[in-house]
Amino acid sequence: MSEVLVLVDHVDGQVRKSTFEMLTAAARLGEPVAVWVGAGAEGGAEELGRYGATAVLAADDAALTDHLVAPVAELLAQLVDQRTPAAVLIGSTNDGKEIAGRLALKTSSGLITDAVDVTPGDGGVQTTQSVFAGNYTVTAQVSKGSPIITIKPNSISAEETGGAAPSVEAVSVEVSEGAKAARITGRTAKEQSGRPSLTEAAxxxxxxxxxxxxxxxxxxxxxxxxxxxxxxxxxxxxxxxxxxxxxxxxxxxxxxxxxxxxxxxxxxxxxxxxxxxxxxxxxxxxxxxxxxxxxxxxxxxxxxxxxxxxxxxxxxxxx
Incomplete structure (x- = not known):
């Protein structure tokens, strides 16, 4: 069974619900493999396993977290070249869509954004999108390379599989100097309102x-x-x-x-x-x-x- 890479969306080791939704979608297409950027992979592995992840690829290189999204796209591009996955699933956030666009260019692969469903299709992965301000529903399929797909949060119900904590494999990345052009100089925690985030809220x-x-x-x-x-x-x-x-x-x-x-x-x-x-x-x-x-x-x-x-x-x- 082919692997499906899922980029884990987490904040300080706390996995966002959208990741579990993507793992559920990935299980329809192949073997879900989570890609964890930054620290905390060991702590999050058990939770990822409960939603179907069969392995966790962890990259904790400082270049991935000290710069903007370009190094993450390079990491995923290297994993796509090495593993030839059936698809790569990424959350439809601003960062996620930028990573997906860069990844599609680097791997010469087709890109579909804001999918609300994914299913196996004839010879590939079929997606469903709501387009033109929601007036049309479109089914689409990537015809070249490994499909790069961003999934809208809350569009697919996350389902626990009861799987055990998967193994965590450390992976290295060679980040080009060009990808380090924009460096993060500081972070300020967002003031908490006590309410869920818009994209995560039910x-x-x-x-x-x-x-x-x-x-x-x-x-x-x-x-x-x-x-x-x-x-x-x-x-x-x-x-x-x-x-x-x-x-x-x-x-x-x-x-x-x-x-x-x-x-x-x-x-x-x-x-x-x-x-x-x-x-x-x-x-x-x-x-x-x-x-x-x-x-x-x-x-x-x-x-x-x-x-x-x-x-x-x-x-x-x-x-």
Whole structure:
């Protein structure tokens, strides 16, 4: 069975859920092999094994962590040349897509980004994507080289296999001087809100122009559900919420199990960032708002009346 390389997304040794989703996808295509960059591979091996990883390739060279993404692409390129995997799966983050693009060029391989599903195809790996602002679903297949595929978080359900902790094999990398052109000079920990990150969250509650700049009800409802908080482009452009929380074609693209849009009209720019969510709920005073064409459930009403009631109801059910 051919190997499928999965680039582990971790923060200080804590593996992100998106990695387990990719390991589940990799098991459909071949033998999942995790690629761990940085320290902590031994500590994360057991968890990776539970989700199907049969081996962990660990690279702890300082060049990989002291510089931007180019050295990681070189590491993966060397592994592709040595092992000829059936595919390489990488998370659809900003860094992940840059690594994937560089890797595709270095290995002369086809690249597919933002896949929401992968399955074995005739003579290769078949992917599913939501394209053109979510208006079309496309199936595609790489026709050259080892397929390089980035997977959208929350698009594939992670499944435990009960596997044992795999062996950890140290691998070395020869990093070119060109890849070291951009060096990281300092790191500052992001202020923690206590909420899950947008790309990892199973539930996202977003606010838009209808909040008038008051995200209090949106945050309170999100906290009652253990959800992440997002915002429309109109809200972040107005300075009401940080740009890092913008959901849309030019912001973060999410695919949670539940997406709740409060006071968001549903312009195509926003829809492109959340249309692949499993269940969509909208709250808006305007019954003609375009968002209602997309939703599974719609509430026509003032978010300042609806959200506090919903928050109270959720808290009561939680006891």
């Amino acid at each position: 539930i996202v509650v977003s606010g838009g122009r209808g909040t008038g700049g008051d995200f209090g009800p949106v945050e309170q409802f999100a906290d009652s559900l253990g959800a992440a908080v997002g915002a429309s482009r109109a809200a972040v452009d107005a300075g009401w919420y940080p740009h890092s929380h913008q959901i849309g074609q030019t912001g973060v693209q999410v695919s949670p199990q539940l997406y709740i849009a409060a006071g968001i009209s549903g312009a195509i720019q926003h829809r492109a960032g959340m249309q692949t969510s499993k269940t969509i709920v909208a709250i808006n005073k305007d019954e003609e708002a375009p968002i209602f064409e997309l939703v599974d459930y719609g509430v026509i009403g003032d978010l300042f009346a609806v959200l506090p009631q919903a928050t109270e109801a959720v808290n009561q059910r939680k006891g």
